[in-house]
Amino acid sequence: AEDLDVEVVDGSLGPAGDLGDLAHELSTALPEGVEVTRAAPLEPGAPSLQEEVSSCAWRWTVVDPGRRGLDPDELSADCERLLSEPTVTLTRQRKGRETADDVRPGILALRVLGAAAGGPDDGPGVSVEAELACRPRSLRPSELQQCLAAGGSRLEERDGRRLHQWISQGGARWEPLGAPVTATPAPHATERAS
Secondary structure: OOOOOOOOOOOOOOOOOOHHHHHHHHHHHOOOOOOOOOOOOOOOOOOOHHHHOOEEEEEEEEEOOOOOOOOHHHHHHHHHHHHHOOOOEEEEEEOOEEEEEEOHHHEEEEEEEEEEOOOOOOOOEEEEEEEEEOOOOOOOHHHHHHHHHHHOOOOEEEEEEEEEEEEEEOOEEEOOOOOOOOOOOOHHHHHHHO
């Protein structure tokens, strides 16, 4: 899901002031296949939804181009070694300069799920899941991949998907909008059916 904060002017929600109407209107204006699934009001002055996100859960396939395949047990051992390190240094570009950052605090969880299909030129891959922090600076799967490949292999990421965005409040994790407040029909599906 992608979150969007919008400010609406009084009366712009139609006569009923219904968020479902706004969600439906936004969905019809978006490209086919992109739908607004829920909408909720935020308190005035509240931080944007993206500012509140503290971590994201990701799943992707790791491949090692040039090898016939990747062993899930070997990658699992690499993940365990990475998690046991007190610091993990990654060189990144920031404002046109290279900086060395300790990204270990940003790796909240990391595990190998098992064997997965690779690309046509990659051989079999391994499915990996991680929860990565968004603060103070986001850590992306491709950057974590660089840390896993630091041993000299040419590991690459394929088919990456963000599974969840999380907000931490009072020791609990929440999705940015919590439980769905307003679900809308899929107007593009309706238009295709008619």
